[in-house]
Amino acid sequence: xxxxxxxxxxxxxxxxxxxxxxxxxxxxxxxxxxxxxxxxxxxxxxxxxxxxxxxxxxxxxxxxxxxxxxxxxxxxxxxxxxxxxxxxxxxxxxxxxxxxxxxxxxxxxxxxxxxxxxxxxxxxxxxxxxxxxxxxxxxxxxxxxxxxxxxxxxxxxxxxxxxxxxxxxxxxxxxxxxxxxxxxxxxxxxxxxxxxxxxxxxxxxxxxxxxxxxx
Numbered sequence: 001x002x003x004x005x006x007x008x009x010x011x012x013x014x015x016x017x018x019x020x021x022x023x024x025x026x027x028x029x030x031x032x033x034x035x036x037x038x039x040x041x042x043x044x045x046x047x048x049x050x051x052x053x054x055x056x057x058x059x060x061x062x063x064x065x066x067x068x069x070x071x072x073x074x075x076x077x078x079x080x081x082x083x084x085x086x087x088x089x090x091x092x093x094x095x096x097x098x099x100x101x102x103x104x105x106x107x108x109x110x111x112x113x114x115x116x117x118x119x120x121x122x123x124x125x126x127x128x129x130x131x132x133x134x135x136x137x138x139x140x141x142x143x144x145x146x147x148x149x150x151x152x153x154x155x156x157x158x159x160x161x162x163x164x165x166x167x168x169x170x171x172x173x174x175x176x177x178x179x180x181x182x183x184x185x186x187x188x189x190x191x192x193x194x195x196x197x198x199x200x201x202x203x204x205x206x207x208x209x210x211x212x213x214x215x
Contacts, residue, residue, distance in 0.1 A: 005116035006141040006148075009055070012118065016053030023048070024055045026065060027120070030113040039088060047087040055118070060108070067108065119143055123185050125178070127153055129163075146181065147174040 007029045015022035021032045070081040089106035119141035128135050136156045153160045165172045172181045
């Protein structure tokens, strides 16, 4: 099974427009842009658009993984609790002839919108290139392995995948997380991942290049 992709809350936050709309809830990150285009102009999109780029886990029951419910004080009927207004795929409190039910799974249960997982803990690391002495502080997901962190660092150094990554002189295992490599998180203290200029063997070098270009 392929590893899930992890996202920083800040990465979700920038997708906060109707035509570029991400949400996170219950640890999942969903791209609801296709939902917007499908129902563009529908009034029931408004509560969802208002939360674009945010985490809406408080909308859901953590046990059932479904929307929270309550007993309507007027009708006495148990229904979905939507204090910010009813939204797409939530049935009306009373039967209505204009309510469409042929949409299949409600969007919050449809895995087609899921693009990854929200990091439960992020951390900052200071990466030092020992050849140029350039330093960059990068926010990463604690669940990511070193190879995935390298992908983030490629923004600053396109050759980073061909370097040997070390911490306190020890070569890091690229398939393991920082924690698994012994790089313990000490809250706000920064760690230094040292990169030297020694190249990997050609087979490893090609492996990383192929992996990064096809991901």
